[in-house]
Amino acid sequence: SKRAADQIWMARYLLLRLTEQYGIDIEFHCKPLGDTDWNGSGMHCNFSTKYMREVGGKEYFEALMAQFDKNLQDHIDVYGPDNHLRLTGKHETAPWNKFSYGVADRGASIRVPHSFVNNGYKGYLEDRRPNSQGDPYAIASQVLKTISEVPLAKSAAA
Numbered sequence: 682s683k684r685a686a687d688q689i690w691m692a693r694y695l696l697l698r699l700t701e702q703y704g705i706d707i708e709f710h711c712k713p714l715g716d717t718d719w720n721g722s723g724m725h726c727n728f729s730t731k732y733m734r735e736v737g738g739k740e741y742f743e744a745l746m747a748q749f750d751k752n753l754q755d756h757i758d759v760y761g762p763d764n765h766l767r768l769t770g771k772h773e774t775a776p777w778n779k780f781s782y783g784v785a786d787r788g789a790s791i792r793v794p795h796s797f798v799n800n801g802y803k804g805y806l807e808d809r810r811p812n813s814q815g816d817p818y819a820i821a822s823q824v825l826k827t828i829s830e831v832p833l834a835k836s837a838a839a
Contacts, residue, residue: 682728682821682824682825683818683821685817685821686817686818686820686821689724689817690817693709709722709813709814710722710763710813710814711723711761711762711763711764711766711767711812711813711814712763712766712767715766716766718772719772720767720772720773720774721766721767721772721774721812721813722767722812722813723767723774723809723810723811723812723813724761724811724812724813724815724817724820725807725808725809725811726807726808726811726820726821726824727805727806727807727808728805728806728807728808728821728824728828729804729805729806730828732833733745733803733804733805733806733828734803734804734805735803736803736833736834737797737800737801737802737803737804738801738802738803738834739801739802740834741802741831741833741834742797742802744831744832745827745828745831746780746782746791748827748828748830748831749780749782749790749791749808749827750780752823752826752827752830753778753779753780755823755826755827756808756810756823756824756827757777757778757810759815759816759819759820759822759823760810760811760812760815760820761811761812761813761814761815761816762812762814763812763814764777764810764812765777767812768810770788773787773788773809774788774809774810775788775789775790775809775810777810782806784797784798787809789809790808790809790810791806791807791808791809792806792807792809793806793807794806794807808824
């Protein structure tokens, strides 16, 4: 996650330097056009752990989703400023103050890929709430913190 966060910051820096040469401004705000009929700018976070990829299971997945629900505000607090303007429940977003998940559901807080379910609840998940101004280090830290709060199966933890 650190490497991906490093790459996001470097990409932002390079984009700013490149556009500076042409007199173009970049706007990273998640809803730069205000309350318009437009999705806004997100920075979805795909995540997995070795346990999620190799062991997983429906019981673990449900416990993980319950923990994400419990930590809803902790996530929103680091997912970027003004996210309430973007996460309205419209335009393929979930409301900022309600946690949800669903298979291939682009309007959920966490989108569950078909492959995740078809592979016995193993693989990666996509948190669709972070926005384009989010600090990728803080986002990754909160996701990993929430994951770490979910106990692993005794056989896998031993």
